[in-house]
Amino acid sequence: MPGTVVVGVQWGDEGKGKVIDFLAERADVVVRFQGGPNAGHTVQVGSDVFKFRLLPSGMLRAETLNVIGNGVVVDPTVLEKEIAGIRARGFPATNLRISERAHVIMPYHRTLDGLEERMKGGLAAGTTLRGIGPCYEDKAGRFGIRIIDLIDEVVLREKLEAIVPIKQRVIEAFGGTERLSVDALFDEYREHGARMREYVVDTSSLLDAELASGREVLFEGAQGTHLCIDHGIYPYGTSSDCVAGFAAVGAGVGPARIDRVVGVTKAYTTRVGAGPFPSELPGEIGERIRQRGQEFGTVTSRPRRTGWLDLVMLRYSKRVNGLTGLAVTKLDTLGGLPKVNVCEAYEARGEKVEEFPASMRLLAACQPVYREFDGWPDLGPGEWRRIAEHGYDALPVEARDYLAHVAEAVGVPVQIVGIGKGREDTLEA
Numbered sequence: 001m002p003g004t005v006v007v008g009v010q011w012g013d014e015g016k017g018k019v020i021d022f023l024a025e026r027a028d029v030v031v032r033f034q035g036g037p038n039a040g041h042t043v044q045v046g047s048d049v050f051k052f053r054l055l056p057s058g059m060l061r062a063e064t065l066n067v068i069g070n071g072v073v074v075d076p077t078v079l080e081k082e083i084a085g086i087r088a089r090g091f092p093a094t095n096l097r098i099s100e101r102a103h104v105i106m107p108y109h110r111t112l113d114g115l116e117e118r119m120k121g122g123l124a125a126g127t128t129l130r131g132i133g134p135c136y137e138d139k140a141g142r143f144g145i146r147i148i149d150l151i152d153e154v155v156l157r158e159k160l161e162a163i164v165p166i167k168q169r170v171i172e173a174f175g176g177t178e179r180l181s182v183d184a185l186f187d188e189y190r191e192h193g194a195r196m197r198e199y200v201v202d203t204s205s206l207l208d209a210e211l212a213s214g215r216e217v218l219f220e221g222a223q224g225t226h227l228c229i230d231h232g233i234y235p236y237g238t239s240s241d242c243v244a245g246f247a248a249v250g251a252g253v254g255p256a257r258i259d260r261v262v263g264v265t266k267a268y269t270t271r272v273g274a275g276p277f278p279s280e281l282p283g284e285i286g287e288r289i290r291q292r293g294q295e296f297g298t299v300t301s302r303p304r305r306t307g308w309l310d311l312v313m314l315r316y317s318k319r320v321n322g323l324t325g326l327a328v329t330k331l332d333t334l335g336g337l338p339k340v341n342v343c344e345a346y347e348a349r350g351e352k353v354e355e356f357p358a359s360m361r362l363l364a365a366c367q368p369v370y371r372e373f374d375g376w377p378d379l380g381p382g383e384w385r386r387i388a389e390h391g392y393d394a395l396p397v398e399a400r401d402y403l404a405h406v407a408e409a410v411g412v413p414v415q416i417v418g419i420g421k422g423r424e425d426t427l428e429a
């Protein structure tokens with residue numbers, strides 16, 4: 001498997017960090033290829049919990065190279081804090097590389113994120129307010145500042161002098177009061193450049209050499225297919241391409257290098273932010289899943305909306321990503337429910353809807369068509385751990401029936417199952 005992409009197949013928060021960390025044992029390199037500090041990837045080793053926003057999820061394995069690719073938007077303040085955080089916990093971070101071509105989130109991007117959200121009214125996505133959208137807007141508009149610019153004082157000053165007056169006018173036009181200073185930004189970001197310099201390389205060349213020498217590369221997706229700018233619930237998703245095909249673009253490698261695509265899904269569905277959610281459970285069961293699954297945003301702490309597993313979403317994700325396998329996480333969270341549902345299709349305006357609609361108006365009208373399964377017992381962490389030690393066949397029969405149906409309905413095998421928080425609580429089917 002020279003190139004494996006791991007992507008979320010729902011609305012983010014599927015447990016990709018844990019799956020990446022698990023697969024990273026057999027990989028030589030882990031690469032983030034899109035998104036930025038809107039991500040919150042949790043990796044738990046023993047009782048130690050790490051929450052990564054920009055660092056790739058292989059950072060805790062010293063022998064694994066970790067790359068932040070050109071498709072990522074980097075907030076240096078967040079990244080430096082993360083690096084300092086893992087160093088303080090005994091991980092030297094010498095295994096990190098950052099692309100020269102990645103774009104930089106500037107303070108005015110964060111300001112504009114809030115102002116744009118306010119202006120958008122009903123079109124607001126409920127963003128993480130981390131400046132992600134405005135940074136990608138600048139990348140496409142050719143107003144962007146890249147990592148390489150932070151280590152070239154001439155270019156940095158030239159760009160700031162051209163860009164800052166424009167941003168100042170936009171902030172004011174959007175009703176903001178913040179005053180930007182070219183000199184202050186120059187000093188601050190030049191210093192960020194000096195601090196990050198040791199990690200900055202041409203990551204495309206690096207990855208090319210790694211792949212050419214047969215090393216195994218894991219491409220770590222952030223957010224999820226249904227938040228993707230092209231394939232997600234536009235305009236309520238994020239501003240980057242979150243699907244597997246973008247791994248090649250955002251890492252700077254050819255698509256033929258990728259031969260495996262693992263889609264990560266929870267055993268149920270969650271969503272942070274606005275937009276239609278056909279299988280949402282606003283009542284007691286939804287609240288039980290929220291509490292048991294600790295469904296609160298890693299980045300924003302917002303309570304996540306919860307619902308049954310939606311197979312319409314997953315079938316769509318299989319197609320647009322070309323999935324070769326599924327990883328199903330948090331199966332333990334559903335334990336103790338007498339019955340568990342999956343959404344097989346939708347009904348809207350008197351008709352059956354089997355394809356995930358592009359129209360948000362149609363999606364909002366969609367009612368779920370459920371298929372009911374017997375639930376599995378409410379086991380304690382010790383019992384789930386014992387199952388993890390014994391392997392897939394030790395899972396309760398009801399849980400295996402549920403997973404078998406998911407695999408059949410989506411049309412890809414379930415290869416990995418998560419039944420607890422730790423690295424050890426993972427099964428291979």
Ligand code: IMP
Nearest residue numbers: 012038039125126127128237238272273
């Ligand atoms: P943005 O990415 O901060 O612009 O937010 C756009 C939408 O994507 C919002 O609805 C966010 O809640 C959602 N979003 C962004 N990143 C994540 C993530 O990592 N997990 C879950 N939702 C996310």
